[in-house]
Amino acid sequence: MLKNILWAVVLFASMAGLAQTATVEPLKITKEDLTEKTHPQDTTTAAAYLYRYGKTWYEINNNYWVMVTEVYSRIKIYKKEGYSFANPEIVFYSGARTANGFFSEASTYNLVSGAIQKTPLKADNQFEKELKEDYIKKSISLPAVQEGSIIEYKYTIKTPYFGELRDFKFQFDIPANDVRYDVQLPIYFYYNVYTTGKEVIADKNNGKEVYNNRTDVKEKHYSYTAKKVKALKDEAYVDNIDNYTAVVKHELSATTMPNQGVKKYATDWKTVAQTIYDNSKFGRELKFNSYFEEDIDPILAKAANDSEKANLIFEYVKSRMNWNKENGYLCDNGVKKAYAERVGNVAEINLMLTAMLRHAGLDANPVLVSTRDNGIAVYPNRFAYNYVIAAVKLNDKTVLLDATSKYSQANILPIRTLNWEGRLIKKNGDTEEVNLLPELISREIIAVVCTVNKDGSINGKVRDQYADYSAYTFRERYAGTNKDSYIEEMEGDYKGLTIDEYKVTNEKDITKPLIEDYSFSYNMAADIIGNKMYLNPMVFFTRTGNPFKQETREYPIDFVYPQQDKYIISFAIPEGYKIESVPKATSIAMEQNAGSFKYTTNVSGNNIQLSVIYEINDAKFAPEFYNTLKDFFQKMADKHREKIVLIKA
Secondary structure, X not given: OHXXXXXXXXXXXXXXOOOOOOOOOOOOOOHHHXXXXXXXXXXXXXXXXXXXXXXXXXXXXXXXXXXXXXXXXXXXXXOHHHHHHHOOEEEEEOOOOOOEEEEEEEEEEEEEOOEEEEEEOOHHHEEEEEEEOOEEEEEEOOOOOOOOOEEEEXXXXXXXXXXXXXXXXXXXXXXXEEEEEEEEEEOOEEEEEEEEOOOOEEOOOOOEEXXXXXXXXXXXXXXXXXXXXXXXXXXXXXXXXXXXOOEEEEEEEEEEEOOOEEEEOOOOHHHHHHHHHHOOOOOHHHHOOOXXXXXXXXXXXXXXXXXHHHHHHHHHHHHHOEEOOOOOOOOOOOHHHHHHHOEXXXXXXXXXXXXXXXXXXXXEEEEEEOOHHHOOOOOOOOOOOOEEEEEEXXXXXXXXXXXXXXXXXXXXXXXXXXXXXXXXXXXXXXXXXXXXXXXXXXXXXXXXXXXXOOOOOEEEEEEEEEXXXXXXXXXXXXXXXXXXXXXHHHHHHOOOEEEEEEEEEOOOOOOXXXXXXXXXXXXXXXXXXXXXXXXXXXXXXXXXXXXXXXXXXXXXXXXXXXXXXXXXXXXXXXXXXXXXXXXXXXXXXOHHHOEEEEEEEEEEOOEEEEEEEEEEOOOEEOHHHHHHHHHHHHHHHHHHOOOEEEEEO
């Protein structure tokens, strides 16, 4: 099912070389535009694109090709929440300043005393920042923005680097009335063109050849349009909403320069993998071993089998190395320097790990990954990946390792890496897909023993046990957090909750479940009406809302990993009360063994024990399963709202 979900986001792919089209001029801004209070198709939106026009073409500068991309935007601001659109930014690779980007034609329009007033951008509202080596961010802050304003701006990027065209988006988190993208390429350049989403329409005349007098070269013209594009609404359990946005993507597949013949670039995954492996900052780094042999060999001498070898090496790298938070599958400073300084980027740490595993005689290989925030690697593209982990074959099973996190384990990877599929690269250039989605169910068990007081408040103790990914995410989230700050956060999340005697066990020992123990008092668990007390049996663990609120869904539902939450809650009711009713037992099972919810109560004298088990058995679900999940969560929320009723004896 994974492949069907993954490739459903791609509507078509085609070979193309692109060309020159006439510039499209937007209509003039009118008083009617400025007085419009809400968007005609989406009255709730804070802003909307009235026009967004983009164009990419090629010029010759000093006998070198330069790619130019120009994008014009006109945006209507309806509410204060839309003011952020008046602060656009562009990020581009400058290549030691050989590429350049800039804003122009930036102004704000308002209706003042019945007349249209234009306020141009001032020089002191333009900003530049170097993000990292050779990457520049430029931004502007448009003036005089208020509710009802219309803003416009254009940005231009000129670059000699054109392995990829910049992705052009047709869909956003606000509506877009009219979007168009024209691309023009000299016939020397051939691109793979990919379109995702359902909104983009390709011109029926795409591919028409036109002669360009300025460059003395024929070009092919392509045009893509979209009208009345609805806002793409983010919702609960989405891996990366950009994966499902309407976008046109281009990747250089070949060039046919005069007197140079055909030069092919990456056109399939095997070629992509081989190209990356052959890069000196990747494959060569895997060959070095002299820098670690003296340290590793004594450690390996303690191992009785391959599994122990792999584990000892993995723990050694995790303990020695510190991740500098930089992604990438290529080394920045090299594994030797990283090892000596005990700090490195993702590639340096995990290629080092792979080299050590190979040194130990194990079948280990790097696995290319596109992180969750980088998007899905849906087509052969050497720019698709931005991360690398290690894979080692143990007992005929592939075990995945990532030493950038102190809390990761074998097949317990950082959440950032859990993005559909990775690509394993072997020494001989062979490549294969690796499923990154966890299959093991991660469990959390919450045991609560409490006493209900006559005023409806509750005192008790909680033991919360986290295993596998549940433990990993807890450790990652709260590593280094001050205990008092964490308690304050919990008390802030649940009004009426006070925590005392808080203790964590196995916080550092990742081989064991992490355990929280604490005492609590809670004064929001019950309502007293007349001679009856209405008690919330889930205490402060109640799920009363349904995270799925849309009528339909066009993209997968992502739970990150399969999970089970089990609650065992025991109540001692106050003296002077007796039990009138408890919620009935319920068992809900989704089709295809997708998940279940079981709710049971047991009454013994003045004691009530509640058992609740919530289980989701897959990491991802296709959009077609949305209504099933929505109904499941609604029934679960309804059950959580039911009360235990106590009555005065």
